[in-house]
Amino acid sequence: MQESLVTLDWVVIAGYFALLLGVAWWVVSQKQSNSEDYFLAGRNMGWFVVGASIFASNIGSEHVVGLAGSGAGNKFPLLIYELHAWVVVLLGWLFLPFYVRSGVFTMPEFLEKRFDPRARWFLSLFSLAAYVLTKVSVTLYAGGIVISTLLGVTFMQGALATVILTGIYTVLGGMRAVVYTETLQAIILVVGAACLTFMGLDAAGGWESIRETxxxxxxxxxxxxDDADYPWHWLVLSSTIxxxxxxxxxxxxxxxxxxxKNIKEGRRGSIFGAFLKLMPLFLFLIPGIIALVLKMRxxxxxxxxxxAFPSLMMAILPAGLRGLVAAGLMAALMSSLASVFNSCSTLFTIxxxxxxRPDASEARMVQVGRIATGVVVLLGVLWVPIIERLAGGTLYEYLQNVQSYIAPPITAVFLLGIFSSRINSKGALFTLFTGIIIAAIRLILEVYEDSLPADSFLYEFASMNFLKFSAFFFLYCVAATILVSLFSPAPDKAQLTGLTISTVTPEQRQENNQSFNMIDIFTSLFIVAIVIYVMAYFS
Incomplete structure (x- = not known):
């Protein structure tokens, strides 16, 4: 097994970073004096860049390593989280028209327009804290491990170098730098991982040989x-939420x-992003299975x-190609960090x-956005020593649980808020506040589960399968939102124009109908069909 990168690998990696910094510098040289340009790239991106950015911001190095690890570690049910391409399609067809019509920059801003300012404040502060403590921390941890393994540096050096480099171009270039560099990173990641998959299949003797092994x-x-870990019915419900x-x-x-640029480009971007979302199955999960097969032999x-993934990469890829895949892994890390940095900046500033400071100038808001990004970068750096002391597997699985607890109240409020104009701010706020309290109690009790009496309600609450808990939690959130809304005054429909299905005007509906054609419908159905086929194949 090749233990280290050689000169040609380093040349490829250096070339990648030079190209990346060149793109970032070009973006930085463009004038960005208003907040829309800095935070949303001037709302002028085409569908290809949007889709590639969606894919790149989702795929982090912890995602790559963790998914390959699922393939190598008998956790195949987790594949369902990689079959959410149909949900990305749902973003473009159901949610996007409401977001675009509202003219918002952020999701908390949408909640304010749909409900009231309190909902905006809640989601803003909650999202900022969650990003710093979860998304930034887990990406840094996994990235530090990957880079230290590939480049032969310490964990701390790898994590610090990456977070600082990513922070620089995100602070200076804003959203435009993020989406353009993410497009470049997505291409590198796909090419590199595809080479590893095809060469791995050849080394393992083909797909049928792998299945037999x-x-x-x-x-x-x-x-x-009745499976203790991944019962299929709770898995389907929880993963959808x-x-x-x-x-x-x-x-x-x-x-x-x-x-x-518009709903049409945004929808096509989500469809393209959904297509790319199908690739992790082939690019990361299958290499994990290949690594297991080669180990068994x-x-x-x-x-x-x-x-599994870095071991397979170092073992079977030739010089140069190893450097490309290593660059792809670093690209995955940097794109995830850049996405979180810019989103935190947007949430705080907007x-x-x-x-x-409602009277703040556009230039001042861009300046504050850069400062906010810098603060998040600093918090990420300060968090690195803490991450280093945590066990990787424990952290990864813990975060999967956390997602299952965070999602139900927010999913319920957004879905009901769009589908029903009767849902009011009291129902939404009650669900959001009680939901976060319930999630916090569950997490705290999980930590102290072993010290709880085995026959107590608290123990049952803490030890319930996290997928089952998530499904029941979502049902509670739906019921709470509906009941509290029904027992309080209905919102003024005139203020909800275009924000719910029943308040969309004929003009808005006609505009939306003109934003797609049969090609968009066909490609969306084709993606859904692929998802169904994969689910049936792995059964």
Whole structure:
């Protein structure tokens, strides 16, 4: 097994960074004196850039390593989270028209227009805290591990170098720098991982040989309803709730489609992003299975499933190509960090600073956005020593649980808010506040689960399968939103024009109908068909 990168690999990596910095410098040299240009790239992006940006902001190095680890570590049911391409399509067809018509920069801003300012403040502060403590921390942790392994530097050096470099071009270039560099990074990541997949398949003797080695049951993503870890019915429900929250209401993803020129380009960008979302199955999960097969045959050695992807890469790729894939992994890390940095900047500047300083000039808001990004970068750097002390597997699985607890109240409020004009601010706020309290209690009790009496209600609450808990939690959130809304005055429909399905005007409906054609419908159905086929194949 090749233990280190050689000169040609370093040349390729250096070329990648030179190209990346060149793109960032070109963007920085463009005039960005207004907030729309800095935070939403002037709302002038085409569908290709939007789709590539969606894909790149989703795929981080922890995603790459973790998904390959799922393939190598008998966690095939987690494949369902990679089949959320249909949810990305849903973003373009259902949610995007309401977001564009509202003219918002952020998701909290949309909640203010749909409900009231309190909902905006809640989601803004909650999102900022969640991003710094989860998205930034897990990306830095996994990225530090990957870079230290590939480049032969310490974890701290790898994590610090990447977060600082990413922070520089995000601070200076804003959203335009993020989406253009993400497009470049998505291309590099796809090409590099595709080479590893094809060469890995050849090294393992082909797909049928792989299936025979691991056995057909290993590749079954649907476990029994009484399975302790991944019962299929709770998995489907919980993953859908998380998927809608992540792909249709989370600032990091939605901000990408809001950069589009119009609804048409934004929808096509989401469709293209959905197509790209199908690729991780082939680019990252399958290499994990290949690494397992080679290990079972004694041709490859690794200690934990998370080492499967880099071990396979270093073992079978030739010089130069190793450098390309290494650059792709670093690209994945940097694109995820850049997405979070810019989204945090947007949330703080638009949802907090502008509310406190409504008379602030456009130039001042761009300046505050840069400062906010710098603060998030600093917080990420300060968080690195803490991350280093955490166990990678524990952190990764913990964050999967956290998503299942964060998603239900936000998903319920957004869905009901769009589908029903009867849902009011009291119902939304009650659900958001009680939802976050319930989620916090569950997380705290999980930590102290072993010290709870085995026959107590608290123990049952803490030990319930997280997928089952998420599904029941979502039902509570839906019921709470509806009941509180029904027992309080209805909102003024005149203020909800275009924000709910029943208040869309005929002119708005006609404009939306003119924003798509049969090609858009066909490609969307084609993506859904692929998802169904993959679900059936791995059963």
């Amino acid at each position: 691991v056995g057909p049951e290993y590749m079954n993503m649907w476990r029994d309803m 998380v998927g809608i929250w992540y792909w249709c209401t989370d600032q990091v993803i939605v901000q990408r489609v809001l950069t589009a 004694g041709e490859l050695q690794w200690d934990t499933p998370d080492q 949802d907090i600073y502008k509310k406190l």
